Amino acid sequence: MRLEPLIFEYSRPGRKAYSLPALDVPDASIDELIPAEYRRKTDADLPEVSEVDVVRHFTKLSQLNHGVDIGFYPLGSCTMKYNPKVNEEVANLPGFTELHPYMPEELVQGALKLMYDLQTYLAEIAGMDKICLQPAAGAHGELTGINIIRAYHRSRNDTKRTKILIPDSAHGTNPASGVLGGFTTVEVPSDSRGGVDIAALDKLMDDTVAGLMLTNPNTLGLFDENIQEIERIVHSRGGLLYYDGANANAIMGICRPGDMGFDVMHFNLHKTFSTPHGGGGPGSGPVGVKKHLIPFLPVPTVEFDGKRYYLDYDRPQTIGRMKSFYGNFLVMVKAYAYIRALGADGLKKVSEDAVLNANYLLRRIVGYYDLPYDRHCKHEFVVNPARIKKETGIHTMDISKRLLDYGVHPPTNYFPLIVDEALMIEPTETESKDTLDYFADALIAIAKEAYEDPEKLRGAPHTTVVGRLDEAGAARNPVLRWVREGSQAR
Amino acid sequence: MNYLPNTDKDRQEMLKTIGVKSIDELFADIPPALRMKRPLNLPAGMSEWELQKHMRELAAQNKNLTEYACFIGAGAYDHYVPAVVRHVLARSEFYTAYTPYQPEVSQAVLQSIFEYQTMICELTGMDAANASMYDGASAAAEAVTIAAGLTRRKVALVSRTVHPETRETIRTYAAGHEIDVKEIPMKGGITSVEDLKAMLGPEVACLVIQHPNFFGCLEPMREISGLAAAHGATLIASVNPLSLGILEPPGEYGAEIVVGEGQPLGNPLAFGGPYLGIFAVRNKYLRRMPGRLVGMTKDVRGQRGFVLTLQTREQHIRREKATSNICSNEALNALAAVVYLSWLGKEGLKELALLCAKKARYLRERIARIKGFEISFNAPVWNEFAVKCPVDPEKIVKSLLDRRILAGYPLGRAYPELKDHLLIAVTEKRTREEMDALVSGLEGLV
Numbered sequence: 001m002r003l004e005p006l007i008f009e010y011s012r013p014g015r016k017a018y019s020l021p022a023l024d025v026p027d028a029s030i031d032e033l034i035p036a037e038y039r040r041k042t043d044a045d046l047p048e049v050s051e052v053d054v055v056r057h058f059t060k061l062s063q064l065n066h067g068v069d070i071g072f073y074p075l076g077s078c079t080m081k082y083n084p085k086v087n088e089e090v091a092n093l094p095g096f097t098e099l100h101p102y103m104p105e106e107l108v109q110g111a112l113k114l115m116y117d118l119q120t121y122l123a124e125i126a127g128m129d130k131i132c133l134q135p136a137a138g139a140h141g142e143l144t145g146i147n148i149i150r151a152y153h154r155s156r157n158d159t160k161r162t163k164i165l166i167p168d169s170a171h172g173t174n175p176a177s178g179v180l181g182g183f184t185t186v187e188v189p190s191d192s193r194g195g196v197d198i199a200a201l202d203k204l205m206d207d208t209v210a211g212l213m214l215t216n217p218n219t220l221g222l223f224d225e226n227i228q229e230i231e232r233i234v235h236s237r238g239g240l241l242y243y244d245g246a247n248a249n250a251i252m253g254i255c256r257p258g259d260m261g262f263d264v265m266h267f268n269l270h271k272t273f274s275t276p277h278g279g280g281g282p283g284s285g286p287v288g289v290k291k292h293l294i295p296f297l298p299v300p301t302v303e304f305d306g307k308r309y310y311l312d313y314d315r316p317q318t319i320g321r322m323k324s325f326y327g328n329f330l331v332m333v334k335a336y337a338y339i340r341a342l343g344a345d346g347l348k349k350v351s352e353d354a355v356l357n358a359n360y361l362l363r364r365i366v367g368y369y370d371l372p373y374d375r376h377c378k379h380e381f382v383v384n385p386a387r388i389k390k391e392t393g394i395h396t397m398d399i400s401k402r403l404l405d406y407g408v409h410p411p412t413n414y415f416p417l418i419v420d421e422a423l424m425i426e427p428t429e430t431e432s433k434d435t436l437d438y439f440a441d442a443l444i445a446i447a448k449e450a451y452e453d454p455e456k457l458r459g460a461p462h463t464t465v466v467g468r469l470d471e472a473g474a475a476r477n478p479v480l481r482w483v484r485e486g487s488q489a490r
Numbered sequence: 491m492n493y494l495p496n497t498d499k500d501r502q503e504m505l506k507t508i509g510v511k512s513i514d515e516l517f518a519d520i521p522p523a524l525r526m527k528r529p530l531n532l533p534a535g536m537s538e539w540e541l542q543k544h545m546r547e548l549a550a551q552n553k554n555l556t557e558y559a560c561f562i563g564a565g566a567y568d569h570y571v572p573a574v575v576r577h578v579l580a581r582s583e584f585y586t587a588y589t590p591y592q593p594e595v596s597q598a599v600l601q602s603i604f605e606y607q608t609m610i611c612e613l614t615g616m617d618a619a620n621a622s623m624y625d626g627a628s629a630a631a632e633a634v635t636i637a638a639g640l641t642r643r644k645v646a647l648v649s650r651t652v653h654p655e656t657r658e659t660i661r662t663y664a665a666g667h668e669i670d671v672k673e674i675p676m677k678g679g680i681t682s683v684e685d686l687k688a689m690l691g692p693e694v695a696c697l698v699i700q701h702p703n704f705f706g707c708l709e710p711m712r713e714i715s716g717l718a719a720a721h722g723a724t725l726i727a728s729v730n731p732l733s734l735g736i737l738e739p740p741g742e743y744g745a746e747i748v749v750g751e752g753q754p755l756g757n758p759l760a761f762g763g764p765y766l767g768i769f770a771v772r773n774k775y776l777r778r779m780p781g782r783l784v785g786m787t788k789d790v791r792g793q794r795g796f797v798l799t800l801q802t803r804e805q806h807i808r809r810e811k812a813t814s815n816i817c818s819n820e821a822l823n824a825l826a827a828v829v830y831l832s833w834l835g836k837e838g839l840k841e842l843a844l845l846c847a848k849k850a851r852y853l854r855e856r857i858a859r860i861k862g863f864e865i866s867f868n869a870p871v872w873n874e875f876a877v878k879c880p881v882d883p884e885k886i887v888k889s890l891l892d893r894r895i896l897a898g899y900p901l902g903r904a905y906p907e908l909k910d911h912l913l914i915a916v917t918e919k920r921t922r923e924e925m926d927a928l929v930s931g932l933e934g935l936v
Contacts, residue, residue: 020845069583081493098556100566100759320661375519466594473788475800482786
């Protein structure tokens with residue numbers, strides 16, 4: 001493997017990849033089309049390359065990346081499960097890709113039916129009364145849910161609820177979503193078993209609190225056994241419960257957020273429902289609500305009148321729109337295909353094997369790594385190299401970088417924040433015992449290397465196309481675009 | 491199907507290592523009252539072949555654009571997506587990766603985003619672009635909240651000529667920040683500069699102007715920009731990136747934040763998504779910019795490499811102090827954009843923008859000559875225009891379906907005052923034959 005030049009560095013004046021249809025209407029001069037004062041004076045400096053340049057560049061570039069199709073990717077809370085190929089194929093059908101969002105509803109009944117049925121399936125899996133598919137990602141779903149919570153309290157003229165409670169183990173998006181939705185956020189500490197500290201919650205939960213955002217199982221991979229007590233405390237004092245569905249891969253067919261008492265939640269279709277992560281997106285973050293929150297859902301919703309499917313914009317209490325159109329439709333197609341392929345039995349087996357795999361991996365490495373909360377985990381768990389760090393000075397970062405030399409992607413590092421030097425590991429159900437054994441053996445070997453040859457870890461990775469990168473330098477002197485040599489950077 | 495590799499023998503061995511007798515024991519900490527006592531009520535699973543068949547049947551219940559001539563634009567455009575885009579996007583090294591948290595094994599995603607950032611800066615004339623937002627509407631909404639934060643002012647002026655769904659999204663986001671969103675009236679299909687002058691004041695944080703606007707009309711951006719600057723308000727320009735093959739880069743007329751719907755850059759229409767939101771800024775907004783940014787740096791061996799940078803703006807570091815909550819973005823759609831722009835190149839982008847303008851002009855002139863029809867607005871246009879119809883535009887759309895024509899977007903849906911008007915978009919895919927068929931269809935209705 002070699003580093004790949006930038007596409008701009010292949011550029012040669014006059015080289016072309018594009019082909020455009022011939023002009024089949026009378027020609028017109030540019031002045032007749034667009035008056036000079038609206039026009040650009042210099043061309044955008046895009047590369048001038050051939051089609052084979054484009055293909056080779058991006059193909060060679062692609063080889064510099066790790067992905068689920070290449071190897072193990074146990075990134076905690078990201079659910080990097082296998083992305084079934086059939087889902088990619090069906091999402092490429094012209095009957096799905098070649099639809100304009102403003103086509104007459106009678107022409108897109110198949111698309112609307114797919115969305116309607118997906119809403120129904122997700123509502124059943126969640127134990128919620130209605131689902132809205134519009135949010136484009138998990139954090140977008142969170143913001144939608146927070147807006148719904150705000151709208152609910154306002155509809156009851158309950159305007160003093162200005163705070164959202166968030167456990168200290170929560171995903172970083174939770175506090176950010178709370179603030180973006182106009183609330184101040186208050187942190188709830190965790191107890192000695194990794195759950196919400198009930199006494200602290202009891203003290204914090206008053207009539208200025210709009211709701212609690214909770215991930216269950218939480219980011220430690222632990223199910224909060226006190227969920228019924230949490231529910232009682234929050235609801236009895238007028239708050240609402242938000243469920244962050246990032247960790248829903250642990251609970252399908254086993255328990256449901258709706259039954260736990262949550263009022264509003266989101267799923268991540270790109271986690272639990274196998275749609276690919278795309279190098280950072282697109283995702284999809286459908287939001288589910290209980291009956292009392294249905295009036296506040298974003299517009300439009302997809303409805304069925306017994307004969308035809310249609311988009312309903314007539315929702316007077318709606319929070320409004322979270323984005324244009326109806327959501328990331330092609331992502332929905334893949335999630336729909338996944339649910340239809342697996343059915344109820346298949347989805348339950350997914351969660352069972354996800355939990356089995358995580359617990360097996362945990363037991364394989366415990367002893368070599370420290371386990372801050374020694375319980376059975378759900379779909380993920382958190383360990384740290386506390387003893388290794390104390391005795392050798394080796395950090396989580398060094399261990400992670402060394403894992404790259406073993407051909408696997410490291411776990412999530414330094415999160416959750418409540419565990420020092422955390423390694424957050426989520427194997428998912430689509431990995432075999434053999435893969436887990438390979439990974440456990442690698443982690444154990446690295447733990448030994450920390451004592452025998454710590455420099456090997458500090459200098460890792462050794463086998464990747466680039467070594468450790470100067471991130472501090474990148475932030476100090478940001479170079480965020482390529483500039484042609486000799487030209488003036490704008 | 492379930493895509494599970496473990497055998498029952500594996501499972502037994504794993505349970506033994508864990509020290510439990512059954513998988514069920516691993517769920518013992520869930521209160522019994524909360525455990526599901528019944529299977530989920532979902533259709534039974536299917537084999538791969540059955541699934542393929544089912545999905546094809548569902549897809550066939552839609553009429554798609556391979557069978558219709560699409561003159562609907564209104565924020566999403568039927569441009570040709572070249573084969574190279576689909577093939578690069580099908581590389582699973584790209585699509586089965588996630589956010590490049592480990593740069594040593596993520597140079598493909600990082601470098602392609604860096605190339606994307608460069609191209610967006612070239613198109614817009616801005617200093618920096620992020621790795622994408624969810625779509626044009628949410629990008630505009632986040633731009634407003636950032637401008638309000640930086641200027642510490644609480645009023646956002648949004649032109650009525652901005653896409654109706656973008657305006658709605660801005661309102662939704664603004665509600666959480668108690669930003670007062672006011673609409674600038676329009677006149678003759680463009681932002682009313684007279685009204686804008688009256689509305690500007692020391693409390694105005696920003697202006698959102700779309701150019702070309704929702705009606706396809708070009709806005710007087712220089713004049714508007716001058717007014718914004720005089721009042722210390724941030725000009726947020728919402729653009730169609732393909733129009734920038736021919737139109738002045740927003741950075742040159744004084745926009746400080748540029749947003750836009752990136753769908754026209756190599757992304758299929760896909761019933762509204764996934765698309766990508768373009769977001770580019772002047773340097774002064776850099777540290778408030780939402781989303782991911784990729785920077786160039788060096789590795790320990792002295793080689794060039796790319797990393798996520800300036801992450802202290804982001805939610806996973808800053809939590810409640812972050813500038814935005816965005817985490818997952820639309821990276822694969824941004825990859826489509828960078829492959830598409832590489833394929834088009836410097837000349838192709840310009841030629842394509844011109845071709846769309848020429849075809850739009852042809853159709854506009856032909857429709858103007860049909861008795862009873864008139865062009866709605868006099869302002870210059872690029873690829874889209876509105877016409878005033880002698881028949882209800884909803885009826886026009888319906889009756890032309892028989893001819894396999896999607897005639898346009900009836901403006902009455904979002905603008906009661908324009909209920910007689912139809913919005914028509916022309917891309918390079920519309921042939922003269924299709925345009926003539928639309929014209930004869932319209933003629934047949936009067």
